[in-house]
Amino acid sequence: MKRDSSAHIGDAAARWASRIDRAPLEPHKQAELDAWLASDTRCPGAFMRARAALLRMDAAQALGPDFTPQAPRLHLSRRNVLAGSGGLLAASFGAFLFWPRSQVYRTETGEVRLIPLDDGSIATLNTQSEMEVLFTREKRLVRLIRGEGYFEVAKDKARPFIVTAMGAQVRAVGTAFTVRTLPGRAVDVRVQEGIVEVGKPARANQAVRMAANMEARIGDDADRIAPVAITPDNVQRDLLWREGRLSFESETLANAVAEFNRYNRTAIILAGEGIGKRHVTGLFSATDPQGFAQAIALSMDLSARSNEKQIVIESR
Known part of the structure; x- marks a missing residue:
């Protein structure tokens, strides 16, 4: 079986680095990447060099105009890095062979x-x-x-x-x-x-x-x-989510319900015109939508009915 050239591996590494840079890989794509990395002992090093190339460019931009990189200055555009040959990547970023993976x-x-x-x-x-x-x-x-x-x-x-x-x-x-x-x-x-x-x-x-x-x-x-x-x-109230609690102060019921729905698979639904514009103040367990709905129903003279998939808050 013929081995891929270093240039071919470098090009593949640049393509994989570009994909990860755009968005996290889907499971089947991650499996493809893992298989490619295991296919040749040169692949992991080439991939890390390609990732280093992109990440160093992102870092230089994020660190602002006062940041001066310690590495040699290279006149490469992002497009050139992605499209460049494996030999160019290897020569430019050989020092990053052991660059840590994210x-x-x-x-x-x-x-x-x-x-x-x-x-x-x-x-x-x-x-x-x-x-x-x-x-x-x-x-x-x-x-x-x-x-x-x-x-x-x-x-x-x-x-x-x-x-x-x-x-x-x-x-x-x-x-x-x-x-x-x-x-x-x-x-x-x-x-x-x-x-x-x-x-x-x-x-x-x-x-x-x-x-x-x-x-x-x-x-x-x-x-x-x-x-x-x-x-x-x-500030402290907004950090109560770290303890599994949600705190509201004069928050609209619509916004409070939207926040609760982020924490629970049982969705709360508001049925009825104007209900979501009412205001709620209180401290609640983030993972107890039933308790929240019942408290809202009692305090606002509403009705709360539920099944396995959702809780509906509506007018009586």
Whole structure:
């Protein structure tokens, strides 16, 4: 059986790196990648070099205009890296033969997961969340793919801790903050302690600093980021999900129900015009939709009926 050339392996590695860079692999594609990596002893090294090429470009952009890479400067575009030959990748990035592979963490519906990271930082993933982590000597990069994460960052001035989510980025050294990215909503950042820098990689000169007890929302159409002050009580209340609880203060019932549905497979349905506009205040167990529905029905003079798949709140 004829062995593939190094150039052919390099090209395949670049294609796999490009696919992973765009989105997480589906299970059958991950199986294909694993099979390819096991097919030749040269494949893992070529793949790591290709991943390093893309990740170093992402890091240089995320770290902002003041960042100066220690590696030799290479005049390569992202397209050239993806389309270039295996020989070019090997020559340019041979020093990254043992580049660490990224790790992906996920949570299921109703699951909250505490994740100690290699640098001493701690990440807590909320329900239905996913993130990819890659630490190198120059940076600590986290990509929040979906959901919500709370990050307690170990201090390391030489390696900024950078969280990216849907075109937004948060850069910190040693602090504690939350990043939340949900479908159809702006990315939400809340700082519990320390200082972070929030912006968009494409507009590095427009990044703003946020101190403790501040919040910012970063949308695709936002011309600028305008952090606002929030009370320490609000910050603590919004973090109660780490303990399996949800706290609402004058929140619309529609928003409260949407939040509950993120944590439970038994969906709550609001039936009836105007019910969702009512306001709710209280502390509830995140995984007890039945108890929440009954409390709402009693306090608002509504009716709650349920089956195995859903709970319907409606007028009497």
